[in-house]
Amino acid sequence: MKTWQRSLLVTLGLVAAFGTAAYAQTPSAPVAQFPYTGNRTAVWIVAQLHILFAAFILGAPIFVVISEWLGHRKQDPRYDRLAKEVTKVTVILYSMTALTGGLFIFVLLATYPQFTTWLINHFFLIFAVIYPLLFIAETIVLYLYFYTWDSWKGEQKARHIALGVLLNLIGTVTLFVIDGPTSFMNTPARAAEGLSLVEYIQTASLWDKIYNYSWMPLNLHRLVGNVTFGGFIAGLIAAYMYMGAATDEERSYYDWMGFVGNLIGVGALLFLPFMGYLLAFELCDYDASICPYMMADQLSMFFEMQGAMVGLIFLASNYYIWLSMKRIRGLEHIRMSLATLVLMVSIPPVFMLVWTLFPIPDLMALVVPAAYIAAFLLLARFTPWTVSSQTMVKVAFLMVIIGNAIWMTPHAFVATQALAPEDGSLSLPHGELALGSITLSFGDLALMPAKNAAAFTLVFVTVVNYILYNRAIRRGTIVWGKIDFVSQFVLIFLAFSAIWTMGLMGSVRSLVRKYFHTYNLFYDFTSESFTPTLSYAAWWITAITLGFYIVVSFAILVTLRATEAKAHAAERKPVPAGAK
Amino acid sequence: MAEQPSLLKSIIKKGLAGVVVGVILVVLAKALEFPPVFQTMFFIYAMLGAAVYVLLDAPAVKPVGGAKALIALIVFYAVISGVYIGGASLLPQYDPQDEKGKIEKLLKPKRAATEQGKAEELLARTQALAEKAEALMKRLQAAGVGGTGEAPGAGGANAATGPGAATGDMVAMGKQQWDLQECYNCHKLEGKGGKKRGPELDNIGSLMTPEQLRQKVLEPQSWMAEGFEKEYEKKKMPSKYRELMEDKEVDALVAFLSTLKNPSVNTPKPIQKK
Numbered sequence: 001m002k003t004w005q006r007s008l009l010v011t012l013g014l015v016a017a018f019g020t021a022a023y024a025q026t027p028s029a030p031v032a033q034f035p036y037t038g039n040r041t042a043v044w045i046v047a048q049l050h051i052l053f054a055a056f057i058l059g060a061p062i063f064v065v066i067s068e069w070l071g072h073r074k075q076d077p078r079y080d081r082l083a084k085e086v087t088k089v090t091v092i093l094y095s096m097t098a099l100t101g102g103l104f105i106f107v108l109l110a111t112y113p114q115f116t117t118w119l120i121n122h123f124f125l126i127f128a129v130i131y132p133l134l135f136i137a138e139t140i141v142l143y144l145y146f147y148t149w150d151s152w153k154g155e156q157k158a159r160h161i162a163l164g165v166l167l168n169l170i171g172t173v174t175l176f177v178i179d180g181p182t183s184f185m186n187t188p189a190r191a192a193e194g195l196s197l198v199e200y201i202q203t204a205s206l207w208d209k210i211y212n213y214s215w216m217p218l219n220l221h222r223l224v225g226n227v228t229f230g231g232f233i234a235g236l237i238a239a240y241m242y243m244g245a246a247t248d249e250e251r252s253y254y255d256w257m258g259f260v261g262n263l264i265g266v267g268a269l270l271f272l273p274f275m276g277y278l279l280a281f282e283l284c285d286y287d288a289s290i291c292p293y294m295m296a297d298q299l300s301m302f303f304e305m306q307g308a309m310v311g312l313i314f315l316a317s318n319y320y321i322w323l324s325m326k327r328i329r330g331l332e333h334i335r336m337s338l339a340t341l342v343l344m345v346s347i348p349p350v351f352m353l354v355w356t357l358f359p360i361p362d363l364m365a366l367v368v369p370a371a372y373i374a375a376f377l378l379l380a381r382f383t384p385w386t387v388s389s390q391t392m393v394k395v396a397f398l399m400v401i402i403g404n405a406i407w408m409t410p411h412a413f414v415a416t417q418a419l420a421p422e423d424g425s426l427s428l429p430h431g432e433l434a435l436g437s438i439t440l441s442f443g444d445l446a447l448m449p450a451k452n453a454a455a456f457t458l459v460f461v462t463v464v465n466y467i468l469y470n471r472a473i474r475r476g477t478i479v480w481g482k483i484d485f486v487s488q489f490v491l492i493f494l495a496f497s498a499i500w501t502m503g504l505m506g507s508v509r510s511l512v513r514k515y516f517h518t519y520n521l522f523y524d525f526t527s528e529s530f531t532p533t534l535s536y537a538a539w540w541i542t543a544i545t546l547g548f549y550i551v552v553s554f555a556i557l558v559t560l561r562a563t564e565a566k567a568h569a570a571e572r573k574p575v576p577a578g579a580k
Numbered sequence: 581m582a583e584q585p586s587l588l589k590s591i592i593k594k595g596l597a598g599v600v601v602g603v604i605l606v607v608l609a610k611a612l613e614f615p616p617v618f619q620t621m622f623f624i625y626a627m628l629g630a631a632v633y634v635l636l637d638a639p640a641v642k643p644v645g646g647a648k649a650l651i652a653l654i655v656f657y658a659v660i661s662g663v664y665i666g667g668a669s670l671l672p673q674y675d676p677q678d679e680k681g682k683i684e685k686l687l688k689p690k691r692a693a694t695e696q697g698k699a700e701e702l703l704a705r706t707q708a709l710a711e712k713a714e715a716l717m718k719r720l721q722a723a724g725v726g727g728t729g730e731a732p733g734a735g736g737a738n739a740a741t742g743p744g745a746a747t748g749d750m751v752a753m754g755k756q757q758w759d760l761q762e763c764y765n766c767h768k769l770e771g772k773g774g775k776k777r778g779p780e781l782d783n784i785g786s787l788m789t790p791e792q793l794r795q796k797v798l799e800p801q802s803w804m805a806e807g808f809e810k811e812y813e814k815k816k817m818p819s820k821y822r823e824l825m826e827d828k829e830v831d832a833l834v835a836f837l838s839t840l841k842n843p844s845v846n847t848p849k850p851i852q853k854k
Contacts, residue, residue, distance in 0.1 A: 197823050198823070243644075243653075288816045289766070292765040293765075297674075298679065301671045301672055305671065315632065393636070394633070397629075397633070397636065398629065405621075405625045408621075414672050415672040415673055416674055424615065429612060484640040484641055485642060493660060496657070496660055500664055520824065523690050525687055525696075525697075527680075530683055533674060533676065534668045534674070535669035535673055539665055546661065549657070
């Protein structure tokens, strides 16, 4: 895609953003009706696509600039090439973000004109001034960053990296700004003393509306999520390129790129369950009735599916580490302390017990687990017993399955707990176990302490596997380009599953507003304001993910394969110096 | 090709091990009175474990490129899409019809209060009047030609004034509000609902007057249940009901709560805070 075409797309996006803010000032427009999908699903599709593109263009530059800096610092050209290739794809997807963003606002205005006008009026300064200005600034800096890549090298590299940092700063501010209205729709405010919520919102300042209960948790969740997403998409790019690589050199490079993308994706993924927990915690703190709606009633099976997806993602990422380790010569000599293995196996029951006794955010909920881990690490340091890396990895995979099984254990296998049969035929049994002053029951497997222990187990296992991997590459020899071909499908699977999970959890965040456009403030009177079935949601999430994949695949082929083909063509057919 | 038999051997060996572990888990789960659905889950986890161990020891796959790689990719996408849609569809599904009626009941008075709602109501009334006029015209026409037979739709629209919530049964309306506002999510009643977030309310009618109950619903911080200090401090009970409920809905809920006088249930003592 040429520069003028990209610029046209960005301009269209900006016109849409400005135009809709102006359009919102005109009185009631007729409501459009989308055939087949209905209005809500139409908005859902466009919004989700926009968020996916936006997530990539905000997440990718974070590790792009880190990669560029690493390349500069280590004087390793691979990092610089990785950064530049991902930036090329980012530039194409930036245009798609603008296009889908404009489309999103148009569809929203056409289908929900009253609400959209109301929301834009509440955040007029953001929609009409701040957001477009940030978008323009980001466009300029992104293009500047991309087009100065080759000219600002050597001594000027630091300046180029600084430009990348500026790009990220603008991107992060843009994310935080647009999260204001988004989080406001979930948690507008709590009614102030002596004022009704409606009265309070009418008098509240713009900052009061932005700085709502779920704003910062959503910012953090999306920031970390975007880095994860960017990492996995980099892995996807690498997998595609590896599959199409013609030389060993290319395979070697894209094998390495896939590993780095996965490392970044998994590194950020480790924080994601806790960021998600923080967001859910704030939503529940805002209104306790949101919690059962999410976890026990209409959306409970969405969380069951989330558990399955998280388990699969952790299984796949650990499997990729394993495939990476398998090609390291000398792996058989790597060993790990038996104490670490015992610690890993003991985490689910011990941490579940600790967090039942000291519920989060009690200080002891942090101190006791930290002391427990520290004690085992000391033991590992001073005891001679070790196990092989093979044994360690196999036990680690067992723990991923156990952790995931705990995560996925519900109170009852029913769509909503209110419909659970009284005979207990679908519920956990009542059996209890007395441990000193506390009594644990099977029902506790479905409570938050158990889920947290499961999440921690998945994270711990992944960290242990990476430690093993690091030891292996320090003591052994890694052969890039010789990885099992299956690993490329694992990278593709990881990207697909991460996007699918984003879609699932995005729909949960929107659905917790129940029959409101803005929770407790603006009712959704349309006939579509109900909770869809998980199956219906899954069909659309899959369709959106595939749609996104098609565009991303096309962007990769257009930018990287085409460039590579040109380069090879130039290499193969040298043109005589005098020829024109 | 030489590696194929070892993969097959591995599948058989680990598959068998998965079945054995799965059966042990099922027997154990049965002994501990886990329902069949959980037993099935345990078996699935055992087989998943076996599949993972097969993958861990599987021989390396040689690279493929070109059309073969493209076909492999398309098949792979089709498989994971199918697995995700299938997996999500296999889980219990919430029936939106259960919710639609409830939401309609909740939103009807709110919609009626809006400009659009008022316009819709006027339109509905106009339409009803037009239908009534048409029916009268038909009856008159029938009478004019000397016929004695009953006109179609005899009785007219007024005949359909059935009983319902508007008959003044405040307690029944209050019970409906209990369900619509989903009070059962936090408060146990008759042994049902509640997840320890709020007190059991079976005897609340003996402990609080209707005025006090009304105050608690509209201003949750005005009263605290004994033993629920933490929940009170965290403002667990939402203060949204004064915004979301109509006066008559609050009256109905209070009327219902006032009837709850079952001394055999230990409803915690309310403590006035404001």
